[in-house]
Amino acid sequence: MREGARGAALDTACDVGPMTRRSLLAGAAGLLAAPARAANDPFGPMGRPSWAADSLQAAAARTGLTYGAEVPGFRFARDPAYRQAVAREAGMLVCGTEMKMEVVRPEPGKTDFAQADALVRFARSNGQRMRGHTLVWHEALPPWVRPLLARATAPQAEDFLRRWIETVAGRYRGQIASWDVVNEVLSQDGGGPEGLRESPWLTALGPGYVDLAFRILHEVDPKAAGCWNEDAVEQGVPWMEARRIRVLKRLEGMLARGVPIRRFGLQSHITSTVPIDQGQLRRFLREIGAMGLGIEITEFDIDDRAFPADVATRDRKVADLAKSYLEVVAAEPAVLNVMSWDLYDPDTWLNDHPYRKRPDGLPQRALPLDAQFKRKPLWHAMKAVFGQAPDHSAARAKLR
Structure with a gap:
């Protein structure tokens, strides 16, 4: 969808010389050329729940949890069997990339919501809720945005951030249960201003960009829960314990x-x-819950590169590792959602990551369903943990 000349002013500011506040404000307004959608238009009415009685979602729901999955747009668009599996197993869905700026705003003057809209319509038709991922990240920025932010003054960068959140969160107002407002903001070593990761947002706005993004989302969609999504805070090594602190x-x-x-x-x-380290993990979750915050497991999968090649052995070890993690998670009353990062082995990102690939080159078996959409030992371990967890429905309902 092409937008008017006002939108192009901001988009091309990085190419036409120094920006003025007036030109940036005029251009930022173009981000809102598409009006915010009403809660039931154009995404359709909320349908009956699609998940099966023996699904992961059904098992999770008995204790107030929600099970869900990330859905990659390429697989969703072309594979009916995949869509059936998603409908059968999950009570919540999240886009992997389709709500990120690199997809929504790929070029100056162009906005594309087609893939995200399709998943939102699918979720509504199947009675599933949606998470939003992600509003502010140091990656997934289209090439034209980095130089724009590098040259912007702090007020100009704030205006840009505001218009961006208003555009994407405004479009899906009333559709998103929670948004990953900021993603992976901690530096790896604790250095940097307030321990934050180097990013275009930090450079343009300073450490206050994190608070600002939450405040903007709350203004745009006060019913959507704002979530800080972070990596490498789950396991039992000293540097992760330092990150938890x-x-x-x-x-x-x-x-x-x-x-x-x-x-x-x-x-x-x-x-x-x-x-x-179950003790460290339990304490960490408990302390977050004591602050009155909900907790989400947002991108769950198991990197199996340390396990043997034999499929039966590997699947058993993956299931055991998942159980040791999820039984702590499911026992914490503040945990609301457990989302796997996809649910279908062939799509796992681990096979493409240079530091996550298996040394033997075999594809990872990181997710609940195999290449034939069959339920694996990991699926059964997840279902067993959900089914045996304490019932925290009442506590979780208050946090939602």
């Missing part, structure tokens, strides 16, 4: 400042090369 300190500061954050997300890309 930093998370707790930052959460306390955000709440003290009145930032409208309602949830913390653990990505949970669990690796077989690092142990699970």
Whole structure:
């Protein structure tokens, strides 16, 4: 969809010389050329729940949990069997890339919501809820945005951030249960301003960009829960424990400042090369819950590169590792959702990541369903954990 000349002013500012506040404000307004959608238009009415009585979602729901999955647009668009599996197993869906700026705003003056809209319509028709991923990240930015932010003044960058969140969160107002407002904001070593990762947003706006993004989302869609989504805070090694301490300190500061954050997300890309310390994990979740925040497991999968090639052995070890992690997760009353990063082995990102590939080159078996959409030992372990967990329905209903 092409937008008018006002939108092009901001989009091309990085190419036509120094920006003025007036030109950037005029251009930022173009981000809103598409009006916000009403809650029931054009995504259709909420349908009857599609998940099966023996599904992961059905097992999770008995204790107040929701099970869901990331859905890659390429697979969703072309594979009916995949869509059937998603409808059968999940009570919540999330786009992998289709709501990120690189897809929604790929070129100056162009906005594309087609893939995200399709998944939202699918979810509504199947009685499934949606998560939003992700509003502010140091990656998934279209090439034209980095130079724009590098040259912007702080007020100009704030205007751009505001218009971006208003555009995407405004379009899906009333459709999204929770948004990953910021994603992977901690630096790896604790360095940087306030321990934040180097990013175009930090450079343009300073450390306050994190609080600002939450405040903007709350203005745009106050019913959507704002979530800070973070990686590498789950397992039992000293450097992850240090990150957990930093998370707790930052959460306390955000709440003290009145930032409208309602949830913390653990990505949970669990690796077989690092142990699970159930005690440390339990304490971490408990301390977040004691702050009155909900917790989400947002991108769960199991990196199996330390396990043998034999499929039966490997699947058993993956299931055991998942069980040791999820039984702590499912026992915490503040945990609301457990989302796997896809649910179908052939699509896992682990096969393409240079540091996550198996040394023997075999495809990873990281997700609940295999290449034939059959339920694996991991699926059965997840269902068993959900089924045996304490019932925290009442506590979780309050946090939602």
